[in-house]
Amino acid sequence: MTATTDSLQGYRGPARAVLEHHDVGVWSDVDLDSSQGRFEGLILPRSETADDKHIVLKLASGYNVGIAADTVTRIVAKGRREAHYKIPEKEFPIDPAKPNVMLFGTGGTIASRLDYRSGAVIPAFSPGELYGSVPELADLCNLRTEKLYGVFSENMGPQQYIHLAERIGEEIARGVDGIVIGHGTDTMHHTAAILSFMVQDSPIPIVMVGSQRSSDRPSSDAAFNLIHAVKTAAESDVAEVTVCMFGPTSDQYGLLHRGTRVRKMHSSYRSTFRTIGDVPLAMISADNITYLRDDYRRRRRDRDVKINTAFEEMVTILYYYPNMRPDVVDAMVEKGYRGIVIAGTGLGHVNKPLYPALRRAIEKGVHIYMTVQTLWGYVQMYVYETGREIMGLGVEPAANMLPEVAYMKLCWVLGQSDDPAEVQRIMLTPVIDETTEREPYNGYLIYQGAVPEVQKFLRSFKR
Amino acid sequence: MTATTDSLQGYRGPARAVLEHHDVGVWSDVDLDSSQGRFEGLILPRSETADDKHIVLKLASGYNVGIAADTVTRIVAKGRREAHYKIPEKEFPIDPAKPNVMLFGTGGTIASRLDYRSGAVIPAFSPGELYGSVPELADLCNLRTEKLYGVFSENMGPQQYIHLAERIGEEIARGVDGIVIGHGTDTMHHTAAILSFMVQDSPIPIVMVGSQRSSDRPSSDAAFNLIHAVKTAAESDVAEVTVCMFGPTSDQYGLLHRGTRVRKMHSSYRSTFRTIGDVPLAMISADNITYLRDDYRRRRRDRDVKINTAFEEMVTILYYYPNMRPDVVDAMVEKGYRGIVIAGTGLGHVNKPLYPALRRAIEKGVHIYMTVQTLWGYVQMYVYETGREIMGLGVEPAANMLPEVAYMKLCWVLGQSDDPAEVQRIMLTPVIDETTEREPYNGYLIYQGAVPEVQKFLRSFKR
Numbered sequence: 001m002t003a004t005t006d007s008l009q010g011y012r013g014p015a016r017a018v019l020e021h022h023d024v025g026v027w028s029d030v031d032l033d034s035s036q037g038r039f040e041g042l043i044l045p046r047s048e049t050a051d052d053k054h055i056v057l058k059l060a061s062g063y064n065v066g067i068a069a070d071t072v073t074r075i076v077a078k079g080r081r082e083a084h085y086k087i088p089e090k091e092f093p094i095d096p097a098k099p100n101v102m103l104f105g106t107g108g109t110i111a112s113r114l115d116y117r118s119g120a121v122i123p124a125f126s127p128g129e130l131y132g133s134v135p136e137l138a139d140l141c142n143l144r145t146e147k148l149y150g151v152f153s154e155n156m157g158p159q160q161y162i163h164l165a166e167r168i169g170e171e172i173a174r175g176v177d178g179i180v181i182g183h184g185t186d187t188m189h190h191t192a193a194i195l196s197f198m199v200q201d202s203p204i205p206i207v208m209v210g211s212q213r214s215s216d217r218p219s220s221d222a223a224f225n226l227i228h229a230v231k232t233a234a235e236s237d238v239a240e241v242t243v244c245m246f247g248p249t250s251d252q253y254g255l256l257h258r259g260t261r262v263r264k265m266h267s268s269y270r271s272t273f274r275t276i277g278d279v280p281l282a283m284i285s286a287d288n289i290t291y292l293r294d295d296y297r298r299r300r301r302d303r304d305v306k307i308n309t310a311f312e313e314m315v316t317i318l319y320y321y322p323n324m325r326p327d328v329v330d331a332m333v334e335k336g337y338r339g340i341v342i343a344g345t346g347l348g349h350v351n352k353p354l355y356p357a358l359r360r361a362i363e364k365g366v367h368i369y370m371t372v373q374t375l376w377g378y379v380q381m382y383v384y385e386t387g388r389e390i391m392g393l394g395v396e397p398a399a400n401m402l403p404e405v406a407y408m409k410l411c412w413v414l415g416q417s418d419d420p421a422e423v424q425r426i427m428l429t430p431v432i433d434e435t436t437e438r439e440p441y442n443g444y445l446i447y448q449g450a451v452p453e454v455q456k457f458l459r460s461f462k463r
Numbered sequence: 464m465t466a467t468t469d470s471l472q473g474y475r476g477p478a479r480a481v482l483e484h485h486d487v488g489v490w491s492d493v494d495l496d497s498s499q500g501r502f503e504g505l506i507l508p509r510s511e512t513a514d515d516k517h518i519v520l521k522l523a524s525g526y527n528v529g530i531a532a533d534t535v536t537r538i539v540a541k542g543r544r545e546a547h548y549k550i551p552e553k554e555f556p557i558d559p560a561k562p563n564v565m566l567f568g569t570g571g572t573i574a575s576r577l578d579y580r581s582g583a584v585i586p587a588f589s590p591g592e593l594y595g596s597v598p599e600l601a602d603l604c605n606l607r608t609e610k611l612y613g614v615f616s617e618n619m620g621p622q623q624y625i626h627l628a629e630r631i632g633e634e635i636a637r638g639v640d641g642i643v644i645g646h647g648t649d650t651m652h653h654t655a656a657i658l659s660f661m662v663q664d665s666p667i668p669i670v671m672v673g674s675q676r677s678s679d680r681p682s683s684d685a686a687f688n689l690i691h692a693v694k695t696a697a698e699s700d701v702a703e704v705t706v707c708m709f710g711p712t713s714d715q716y717g718l719l720h721r722g723t724r725v726r727k728m729h730s731s732y733r734s735t736f737r738t739i740g741d742v743p744l745a746m747i748s749a750d751n752i753t754y755l756r757d758d759y760r761r762r763r764r765d766r767d768v769k770i771n772t773a774f775e776e777m778v779t780i781l782y783y784y785p786n787m788r789p790d791v792v793d794a795m796v797e798k799g800y801r802g803i804v805i806a807g808t809g810l811g812h813v814n815k816p817l818y819p820a821l822r823r824a825i826e827k828g829v830h831i832y833m834t835v836q837t838l839w840g841y842v843q844m845y846v847y848e849t850g851r852e853i854m855g856l857g858v859e860p861a862a863n864m865l866p867e868v869a870y871m872k873l874c875w876v877l878g879q880s881d882d883p884a885e886v887q888r889i890m891l892t893p894v895i896d897e898t899t900e901r902e903p904y905n906g907y908l909i910y911q912g913a914v915p916e917v918q919k920f921l922r923s924f925k926r
Contacts (some may be wrong), residue, residue: 152849153813157786186809187785266907267810267840274908316791319782319806321870322650323620328779331794343782346649347730349617377730386615407784444729445908447739 009045015069019043022075029079032057032073041065045060059342060133066219067263073222092127099234101140103130104167105147106160106191108184108210124394133344134223136286138298141178156191157413162309164191165198168206169307178205178233180228185210185264185272188243191407192259196241196432198309203300206241207233208259212270221246221270228254228284229424236289238281239299240432245273247283251289257281260405260434263375277376277400310415315339317407319373320350326357333360339410340419342395343403348365348372349386355393362394367423369396369410371403376444396424399435409434472508477517478532482506485538492542495520497534504528529682541732542621556601557589558887562640562697564603566593567630568610569623569654571673574659597686599749604697616647616673619654625772627654628661631669632770641668641696643689648673648727651706655722656871659704661772662713666763668697669704671722675733680833684709684733691717691747699752701744702762703895708736710746716753719745723868723897726838728763740839740863740902758896773878778802780870782836783813788822796823801881802830804875805858806866811835811842818856825857832859832873839907857885862898872897878902 007025008016024030026045031038041057050325054066107384111263127143137143148167171179183191190217192208199206207410208231229244241259248255248271257275266272283290314337318328322345332340340361341387350358350372362368370379370390379397381387398406406427413426428435471479487493489508494501495518505519559918592604600606611630612623627644634642646654655671662669671694672692674685692707704722711718711734720738729735746753777800781791785808787913795803803824811833813821825831833842833853842860844850854860861869869890876889891898 152786152812154783154808154849155814157814182807211694218805264809264837265839266845267835267837269840269907271907272837274838278819301679313786313788316787317782317784319780319866321780321867322617323654323776324779325776327798328795331798332791335790335794345617346647346727349615349649351618351620372730374727374730374735377732377735378726380731384615403782404784444732444734459842 007032010160011046011052011055015046015052015055015355018069018072018075019057022072022077023079024077027080028075028077030057031074031076031078032067032072033074034067034425035073036067036071039065039067041270055073057310070440074319079250082382089126089128090129090135092143094142095138098141098198100142100144100175100235101178101180101230102171102176103127103143103180103182103230104164105145105182106149106153106156106164106184108153108182108186108188125317130226136223136227137230140227140230143230146325151184153187153191154304155404156184156187158311161191161194161198162311165195165307165309168199168202169305172202172204172305173303175303176204176206177192178230178236179207180226180229180233181206182373183208183210185212185245187275189262189264190404190408192241192243192257192262193434194400194412195413196259196313197409198307199241200306200308200431201297202239202241202305203302204235205233205238205299208241208411209245211247212272218440219270225254227286231286232256232282232284233291236284237291237299238296240297242281243273244284248392249351253285255280256284258296258433259411260432260438261402263402263404269338274444276402278433278436278443279440293382308412308414311411312338312414313411314343315407315411315414317341319403320345322351324351324422326354329354329357333364333366337366339414340369341398341406342368342370343373344370344379347377347383347387348381348390348397349384350390352386355389358390358393358395365418365420367396367410367414367420367427368394369398369401369406369427371398371401371406373403375402377439396427398427400439401434405434464642468831474509474515474518478509478518481518481535482538484819485535485540486538487538488649488709490543491538491540493520494537494539494541495535496537497530498536499530502528502530521622528755532914536892538628552589552591552595553598555606556603559594561604563605563607563638564607564641564643564693564696565634565639565691566590566606566643566645568608568645569612569616569619569627569644569647570614570672571616571651572847592923593689597689599686599690600693603690603693606693613629614647616650616654619647619650621774621776622638624654624657624661625774628658628770628772631658631662631665632768635665635667635768636766638766639667641693641699642670643692643696644671645689646671646673646676652722652725652727653867653871655704655706655720656865656868656897657774657875659722659897660872660875661770661789662704663706663749663769663771663894664760665766665768668696668699668701668762670719671704671706672708675731675735678772682733688717690749694749695719695745695747695752699745699747700754700759702760703744704735705744707747709733715750716746718743719747721896722894724865724899726865726867727870738906739865741896741899741906742903744747746814771875771879773876774874775801775877776874778804778870778874778877780804780806780866782806782866783808787814787817789817791862792820792824796827796829800829802877803832804839804861804866804869804873805831805833807833807842808836809851809884810840810846811844811853811860813845813853823852828883830859830873830877830882830883830890831857832861832864832869832890834861834869836866838865840902861890863902864897868897 001266009026028043041059044056139314207229213220243262247253261278265274379398381391472489491506504522507519519529673687706720706725710716724741724896728737828919841863844854846858
């Protein structure tokens with residue numbers, strides 16, 4: 001068998017060279033010897049996002065394994081199995097003693113698997129498929145799944161938020177014990193924020209999860225994150241909207257983040273989600289849930305939940321830069337925007353030439369809230385004369401609300417009222433830690449979990 | 464003497480109560496006993512930014528000391544000295560063997576001292592005043608000072624950048640050995656970025672410095688940062704535009720950040736400036752300069768420097784949020800903006816409804832560059848179909864350039880050319896690490912310096 005270009009689908013660089021050298025390709029059924037050991041399996045195609053250093057085998061166990069190309073000593077082809085290969089799908093076992101979890105799919109990498117025919121990454125979401133891929137899920141719960149959408153997360157919007165909040169309310173009423181929401185990672189924290197406002201006082205966990213690397217990649221975090229999220233939904237006591245994703249020391253645990261204090265902080269790393277200005281709620285491993293604080297909302301047996309899906313679309317974020325011109329503010333007013341969240345510099349500042357434009361906007365009834373683009377720390381507009389002047393114009397300081405969270409909250413509040421006093425009252429009354437009284441000593445830039453030597457070191461910090 | 468309201472200027476809470484209890488006030492010349500020892504000095508007024516827990520004394524040495532109010536056991540007034548009190552000002556000693564440093568003042572907390580008449584924080588900047596306050600400076604260099612402006616840093620703009628670049632060029636030509644720029648912290652990283660483009664191939668260090676807490680506060684970082692910055696300008700081998708500020712373990716060192724990779728990350732902490740996606744250039748203490756890498760531009764004896772003060776003001780930043788509407792893009796085009804930096808989600812994404820607006824903008828000659836709002840990581844628009852579509856519209860990915868840095872670079876580039884190919888060539892050709900080939904393992908979220916146990920721990924990270 002000669003490897004054609006097509007049969008090396010997705011392989012580049014060193015990995016491709018090794019396959020060519022051994023005259024094998026995608027769908028070859030092989031014995032592979034490497035310094036890591038001997039492997040028997042099917043060579044899988046790779047997606048275009050994959051690195052060029054690994055060869056990926058589908059083992060007889062159903063698991064995929066990535067083998068570094070430079071460790072390979074020999075590959076012998078035994079045949080070719082493309083036509084016969086099928087995703088393992090098993091009936092998800094039902095155990096009346098286990099909690100019932102609903103998994104909503106909205107799209108994103110977590111909901112995808114490799115399509116072995118095309119090599120493309122496509123959604124795969126039935127309980128049977130998930131059980132075939134991640135059999136550990138059946139140890140945790142009885143799983144149902146429902147694909148609500150299949151969108152890249154940058155395309156999520158109010159239509160999806162409202163529907164999702166309503167479906168959550170229905171599932172809670174039906175008696176489910178926990179909800180997991182599979183979501184693209186790009187805007188997972190935005191969705192977590194708006195759901196924190198739209199779905200209040202839930203009696204059960206509502207856990208968002210995603211993956212930074214799709215399941216055809218050896219370094220995929222999909223199964224790892226999914227197990228942690230389902231465990232949290234099934235077993236944890238945290239009845240809030242949360243994000244459960246890869247922790248900084250990933251092989252040990254995932255971290256559970258409060259939906260209003262979490263942000264994506266790296267475009268490609270798996271440990272991308274971080275709690276900002278606070279510590280996470282819990283560390284989640286396959287075996288344990290370790291609570292890191294005790295101020296979370298507890299799971300309840302009742303089925304009470306408040307669903308409020310108000311949403312005003314005409315809200316925008318102004319990310320301040322020096323020399324910002326007043327025409328940027330005027331333009332938003334002219335387009336009919338009713339709310340503006342400013343991400344200001346320092347303690348919440350913008351330049352003086354903007355003041356008249358801000359005044360004009362506020363006189364036209366636009367609601368303007370100030371946040372900080374440092375992300376960590378508080379708006380403190382009373383410290384400098386300039387801050388006091390900006391407050392005098394009617395710009396409201398939003399404490400330590402993250403800009404994205406303030407945007408979502410203002411959309412939600414303006415969907416309910418246009419009265420400045422009422423808008424201010426709702427905006428500045430915390431629903432669930434979107435503003436906090438103070439930032440703990442280890443809430444800045446890093447949270448390394450419960451590693452004692454790092455905790456000790458962090459406590460020694462001067463700020 | 465009875466303490467009047469006026470004579471307790473700036474004191475609140477516990478500190479005020481202690482002064483009232485002992486019947487002393489601002490400008491009282493006192494003997495003060497506390498569990499920390501006995502102090503003799505003048506009670507200073509406090510600024511409105513000060514905490515309510517400390518009493519600040521001006522000692523005979525000229526230093527200010529903050530004494531925790533709850534440690535005070537006795538205060539005895541000896542008199543009142545307001546009328547006679549004057550800022551210590553000594554002639555800065557000149558030593559021909561020492562390097563010559565120019566300190567430019569632009570404003571901000573670093574350039575301020577307490578005005579003992581009004582209690583307000585006002586600029587104080589002569590070499591003699593600095594020497595009176597921070598005598599260590601004379602051990603490092605011969606200092607000259609020049610106050611260029613006295614503005615809050617959010618009011619810095621192209622007029623100031625251009626003048627500053629020109630003055631830097633003149634000082635280099637005059638033979639100075641290092642330049643320090645005192646600057647407000649809010650937009651210090653913006654100014655560091657634009658100066659990195661306007662002033663290229665400098666033969667000497669150009670070090671920006673500021674302080675998060677003014678020098679009338681016991682926890683002020685003003686003297687600490689100033690000593691480190693002046694030491695860097697006088698003695699270091701780093702001939703680049705840098706930011707020298709408080710490190711995470713502050714009592715031990717400051718950190719020196721490359722001007723194109725630094726960002727303010729906390730609104731109030733002293734350890735606010737962080738190198739993003741890379742490690743800092745050096746650790747600076749009063750005694751040592753410890754280089755953390757060797758890829759910096761070296762100090763030279765020649766006087767060659769390239770000054771290019773091009774600047775186009777009609778550039779803006781769009782900070783993406785889900786459900787962003789196309790009218791936001793259209794509005795910027797209608798206002799005549801020629802350049803847009805998008806801070807996109809994830810690997811560099813925006814929602815589909817924006818695509819037609821982006822196309823319209825680009826067809827009208829607007830130059831659009833994509834950065835990531837995660838701050839850490841790279842734009843990688845080839846990974847997903849959506850990213851490729853956005854590139855197909857003509858949006859250019861800007862690798863790991865920080866949004867603020869991309870904004871400043873686009874202002875600078877559009878001041879030189881309007882030809883898309885030429886703009887792209889200059890934008891994507893790194894001047895000095897505004898884009899880098901790769902991010903080091905310890906470039907994410909935290910840099911804890913050379914503390915061995917933390918370094919070891921960081922190396923164990925999975926991402």
